[in-house]
Each structure stands twice: as structure tokens, then as C-alpha cells.
Amino acid sequence: MIPAYALLLALAVTAPLLQPGYLLLRDAVSTPRSYLSDAALGLSEAAPRALPQDFLVALASSAFDGGVVVKVLLIVGLWLAGWGAARLAAAVLPEAGLGGQFVAATLAVWNPYVAERLLQGHWSLLVGFGCLPWVAVAMLRLRAAASWSALGALVFWIGLAGLTPTGLMLAATVASACVCVAGEGLSRWRCLAVGLGAAVVAALPWLTAAAVAQSLSSSQAQGVGAFAARAEPGLGTLISLAGLGGIWNSDAVPASRATLFAVVATAVLLGVVALGLPAAARRPAAVPLLVLAAVAVVVPAAMATGPGVATVEALIRSLPGLGIVRDGQKWVALAMPGYVVAGAGAVLALRRVPVAATAAVCCAALIAVLPDLAWGVGGKVSAVQYPPGWARVAALINDEPLPVAVLPVDSMRRFEWAGDAPVLDPLPRWVRADVLSTGDLQIGGRTVPGEGQRARVVQDLLLSGADRDSLAAAGVGWVVVESGNASLELPVAYTDDDITLYRVGGSAPAAEGRGVVLAAHWAWLAMLLIPPSARLLTLLLGFRVRKRALGEEGVSPGRRR
Structure with a gap:
């Protein structure tokens, strides 16, 4: 029942994505096909922020449409958040029963954090978010009684959360917090070693890529102020964060949170958590999660x-x-694992009220104060279709994968066919070639510089009207103008009203270190494949042993002789 309810919540949020098309919204980019390009492996000037998600999508899109892959991963991530929250509530606060599990599932999926990260396009972060309660359950099982099953589950969930570096760091932190719980299973130090060891293996893709490409840059320090948490209307920064809101980008906020109604919504969410807090705090297994929740609010506020x-x-x-x-x-x-445990405890707070009634009121209240999370955050998260010219340009570049320079020069784009919100340039994820990008971002009227120095040189050449020979000497093979109104003195390979491709013919040497970076990615992928495979093999062997035992019991004594 709970898995079905969690899936219903996830589908209510992502319903517009069930239509044909591609998720293309701010940082979220999906394309029909992705490739194991140098950029997809983190072998570029930019810090490897999208590893190993780009690797996984490239592999999966060789068999399935890339848009479907991304949409399925997003839906699964939200489903796991709700289902996992219920499992965590059942493990830590079993007396809350099914009612508490429903409240936990609702709180995990239906909250401002999910809405804002959806609008920001952080689909892979939401996959990691959905893994957090499962990581907690696995570590609590390992502390309670050492078993290969719990160990495999912990490795798997940390690996899946590691689809993005942030998700991995979140999972490792939750696992480390749960180590503090008393138990008769694996010792604290061994549990900590297992959790951190799994996190290191899951981090190998981006650690290795950063070391090989030497792509880490302190230029990111210039964007700290722009990315700081933001107070919502009527609320200070601390309370906004406590209500699971406060994202830095005011445009990535559901309409209901952009007014004073945010005060009511935050009061309801915190009220549900506060109502169940005494019951949760009495459970030793919940205490580390509750402390972590407090830290997760106070530190970002600071x-x-x-x-x-x-x-x-x-x-x-x-x-x-x-x-x-x-x-x-x-x-x-x-804060989510601690919040869902406390939320589950809310059904125990009102002893004279039936648990089912309390659970129904809590769930309904959480949904009612964030009504525009439904249907893709009020229709803002939906599937879009690429103009036909994009596929044609991608095919031409893939036939001759030479470095690509792109105009306009900004990393973010606004396309009439993609809606009102800006989006990251989709081209780098659609072609085999290296697409040059400075990574510069415009935030609040200021420029936060990226790490693309080579792209910046080429950008200056393009803006100064450099000829074909100069661009070729700089290692440019193609120039793409992602609008139909630019005119360059270069040979045109394709043009229509939406996109124009110019042939330049320059080339650049391939990045070094692909072998070692690929090996690191395969090590991460093994974390996702080996534990479920081992579990399935164990179940099959156990089934055969039981079947054989039953067969022997059914043989008559005469036949045995």
C-alpha cells in the first residue's frame, strides 16, 4: 500500500513529464542521445559536477531514448523518497504504524525542497535525496545485526545517491550520523569504515576526472554570495530553511511560496514535525537524525x-x-530523514484521536499548503520538443566530431519552444564532440565566472569577427548559432529558422586519461549492479534448496531405499 501511495505522489508531481518530449528546464537537460564524450567523463576545463550521471545517461541512451531515461530516473527518485521515508518511519518508530508511514511518505515528497529543486532542474540531486532514508535504514540494520544483506543495501544506496557529487555527500553524511545509534551488530568504527569506503568508491568518477583534467578552480568562490540561501516572504532565512525552502534563485520557487502564504505553509510543515517530535525523540535511533536535521538548518543559515x-x-x-x-x-x-521520523510521530501525539484520522489530517494539510507542487509545479516542469533542425545539426557534428563553438556566448539560453525559463545549452549533451563553454553565469545582474578559459579565448575571437583560419588555428571545427538571425563569414553546413551550423575544420587533440576515468566510472557502476545481483542469486539458491528439501520430504520411504 505504501509503495503505491508513494508512487501516486511522485506521479502527481511529475505528470506533465509523462507526455512525449524532453526535460529541459534551467539545469535539467535531456536529449535523445548522449555520448561518452570527454565532457561526459569530466575531461574538460569545467569542474566535474555532472558525474557520473552523464556517464549513466550516455550508456542508457544507447538503448533507450535519453529523454525517457532522465524522466524515469526523476520519477523513481521521488518514489524512493516517499517509500523510503515510510520504511525509515517503520524501522525507527514502529508504534506509529501505517498512519505514521503515510505521513512520513507525504512529508518526504510534498515539500518546498522538492518543488524548488525541480524548478531549478536538479533531477539527479532529487534521486540522491530519495536515497537518504534508504541509506539510514540500511545503516541502522547494519548496526542492529551484521548481515551481508544490510551491507549490500548500504553500498547500493550510497552508490545510487552518488549519481551526483552532492547526493553522495548527503548520503555519506546520513550514513555517518546513523553510526552513532547503539546496536549489537557491526561495530561503530566498522560501520563508519564501510560507509565512508563506499562513498570513496562512488566518488571515484569525479575525483579521478578532476585529478586527470586538473579542472578544479577557486573561481567558484566568487559565486558564494549569489548562491546563499534566501529568506521567503514573511520569514527569515533560518525559518525559511527550517520549512525546507529558501533556494537562492527566486525564480525557481512555486507561486504559493512567493507570497505571505509561505508563512502559513511553513507553520503547517513545522507544526506536523513539532507535533511528533517528543515521540520521536524518545527513540534512540531517531536522535542522530533529529540532531542532523537541526544542523542541516542552522549551518546553511549561518x-x-x-x-x-x-x-x-x-x-x-x-x-x-x-x-x-x-x-x-x-x-x-x-533534514529530511529526521523530519519524516518526527512527522510519523505526529499520529501518536493526540491519544484521544484515532491514528487514521490524525494521519489523514496531517497528509491533507501538507498537500494543501503546497498545492502548486502538483502537475509539474503548476505546469512549469513539463516535456518539450526540439525543433527538427537540432537533430540534423547534431547528426552532422557526430559524423565529424570536431570541437564546437557556440553562439550566443552565455551558458544559459532562452528558446521560445522551451518555455519562459532559461535553460542550459543542450548541445554539449547531444554530440560526441567537445562543445566549448565558458561556464559563466548571470545571477542577479552580476557575472559568476566559469572555468572555461579556452572557450573564453574562442568566444572573444567570434565576437571580434575572426576569420575561418583564425578559428581553425584555435582548434574550432564547427560554429553553431542557436538562433536563426546571426550571420558569420563562414561556410554554412546547415541553417533554418532555429539553428545554423558553420563548418570551420579545425581540430584539437583528444583529452588524455580516458582509460583511467572510465575505469573509475565502471567501479561506481559495479556498486549498483553487484549487490542486487548477489541478492537475487542468494534468493534463487535459497529457493532451489527449499524446493529440493520439500521434494525429498515428499518421497516415500520405500522409494528412498
Whole structure:
């Protein structure tokens, strides 16, 4: 019943994506086909932020449409969040029963964090978000009684959360917190070693890519202030974060959270959590999750203050690899496991009210105060169709995969056919070739520079009207103008009203280190394949043993002789 309910919630949120088309919204990019290009393996100037998700999508899209792959992963991620929250509630607070599990599932899926990250296009982060309660359950099982099943589950869920670096760090943190729970199973230190060891293996794709490409840059420190958490109407930053809102981008916020109604919505969510907090706090297994939830709210709030911004900037300049922490609000995801356990406890708070009635009111209230999460956050998260010219241009480039320069120069685009919101350039994920991009972002009227120095040189050449020979000497093979109104003095390979492709003919050497980076990705993929395979094999062997035993019991004594 709970898995079906969680799936219903996930489908209610993502319903528009069930239509044909592709998810293309801000940071979310899906294309019919992706490839194991240098960029997909993190072998470019940009920090490897999209590993190993680009690797997985490239593999999967060789057999299935890439748009379907991304949409399925997103839906599964939200489904896992709801189902896993119910499993965690059942494990930590069993007396809450089915009613508590329904509240936990609702709170995990129907909240501002999910809405805002959907609007920002962070589909892979939501997959990691959905793995967090499963990581907690697996670690609690391992602490309670050591077993290969629990160990395999922990490795699998940490690996799946590692679809993106942020998801991996969230999962590793939840696993480490759950180590503190008392138990008679695997010791604390061994559990910690298993969790961190699994996290290191899952991190190999982006750690290896960053080391091989030497792509870490302290330029990310310049964007810390722009990415700080933001107070919602009528709420301070701390309370906004406590209500699982407060994303830095005010455009990636559902309409109901952009008004004073956010006060009511936050009060309801925190009210459900506070109602069940006493019951949850009495359970030792819940205490580390509740403490983690408090830390996950307070620390991002502190990061959004003047001293906090300065501290994070200094930290990233000293350790450029920590640029991943600058988006402070995304770490509020760590509050979800503690919140869902407390939410489940709400059904125990009102002893004179039937559990089913309390659960129904809590679930209905959580949904009612965020009505526009339904139907793709009010229709803003939907499937789009690419104009036919894009497929033609991608095919021409893939036939001769030479480096590609793109106009306009910004990393984000606005296409009439893709809706009102800006989107990342889809071309880098649709072609085999290296697509040059500076990675510069325009946020609040200021430019946050990216790491693409080579792309910046080529961009200057294009804007200054450089000829074909100059562009070829700079290693440019193609120039793509993602609109129909530009005119360059270059040979035209294809043009229509939406896109124009110019042939230049320059080339650049392939990136080194593909073999070692691919090996790191395969090691991560093994984390997803080996535990389920081992579990399935164990079940099959157990079934055969039981069948043989039953068969022997059914043989008559005479026949046995």
C-alpha cells in the first residue's frame, strides 16, 4: 500500500513529464542521445559536477531514448523518497504504524525542497535525496545485526545517491550520523569504515576526472554570495530553511511560496514535525537524525550571513574542490530523514484521536499548503520538443566530431519552444564532440565566472569577427548559432529558422586519461549492479534448496531405499 501511495505522489508531481518530449528546464537537460564524450567523463576545463550521471545517461541512451531515461530516473527518485521515508518511519518508530508511514511518505515528497529543486532542474540531486532514508535504514540494520544483506543495501544506496557529487555527500553524511545509534551488530568504527569506503568508491568518477583534467578552480568562490540561501516572504532565512525552502534563485520557487502564504505553509510543515517530535525523540535511533536535521538548518543559515559568506569564500579559495558547498540551501536535504521520523510521530501525539484520522489530517494539510507542487509545479516542469533542425545539426557534428563553438556566448539560453525559463545549452549533451563553454553565469545582474578559459579565448575571437583560419588555428571545427538571425563569414553546413551550423575544420587533440576515468566510472557502476545481483542469486539458491528439501520430504520411504 505504501509503495503505491508513494508512487501516486511522485506521479502527481511529475505528470506533465509523462507526455512525449524532453526535460529541459534551467539545469535539467535531456536529449535523445548522449555520448561518452570527454565532457561526459569530466575531461574538460569545467569542474566535474555532472558525474557520473552523464556517464549513466550516455550508456542508457544507447538503448533507450535519453529523454525517457532522465524522466524515469526523476520519477523513481521521488518514489524512493516517499517509500523510503515510510520504511525509515517503520524501522525507527514502529508504534506509529501505517498512519505514521503515510505521513512520513507525504512529508518526504510534498515539500518546498522538492518543488524548488525541480524548478531549478536538479533531477539527479532529487534521486540522491530519495536515497537518504534508504541509506539510514540500511545503516541502522547494519548496526542492529551484521548481515551481508544490510551491507549490500548500504553500498547500493550510497552508490545510487552518488549519481551526483552532492547526493553522495548527503548520503555519506546520513550514513555517518546513523553510526552513532547503539546496536549489537557491526561495530561503530566498522560501520563508519564501510560507509565512508563506499562513498570513496562512488566518488571515484569525479575525483579521478578532476585529478586527470586538473579542472578544479577557486573561481567558484566568487559565486558564494549569489548562491546563499534566501529568506521567503514573511520569514527569515533560518525559518525559511527550517520549512525546507529558501533556494537562492527566486525564480525557481512555486507561486504559493512567493507570497505571505509561505508563512502559513511553513507553520503547517513545522507544526506536523513539532507535533511528533517528543515521540520521536524518545527513540534512540531517531536522535542522530533529529540532531542532523537541526544542523542541516542552522549551518546553511549561518552560511548566508556576511561572516558565513566570507568564511565559505576563504575555504573554497584554499580548497577549490569544495566549490560544491557554495549552494547552501541544498544541504537542507539532510533534514529530511529526521523530519519524516518526527512527522510519523505526529499520529501518536493526540491519544484521544484515532491514528487514521490524525494521519489523514496531517497528509491533507501538507498537500494543501503546497498545492502548486502538483502537475509539474503548476505546469512549469513539463516535456518539450526540439525543433527538427537540432537533430540534423547534431547528426552532422557526430559524423565529424570536431570541437564546437557556440553562439550566443552565455551558458544559459532562452528558446521560445522551451518555455519562459532559461535553460542550459543542450548541445554539449547531444554530440560526441567537445562543445566549448565558458561556464559563466548571470545571477542577479552580476557575472559568476566559469572555468572555461579556452572557450573564453574562442568566444572573444567570434565576437571580434575572426576569420575561418583564425578559428581553425584555435582548434574550432564547427560554429553553431542557436538562433536563426546571426550571420558569420563562414561556410554554412546547415541553417533554418532555429539553428545554423558553420563548418570551420579545425581540430584539437583528444583529452588524455580516458582509460583511467572510465575505469573509475565502471567501479561506481559495479556498486549498483553487484549487490542486487548477489541478492537475487542468494534468493534463487535459497529457493532451489527449499524446493529440493520439500521434494525429498515428499518421497516415500520405500522409494528412498
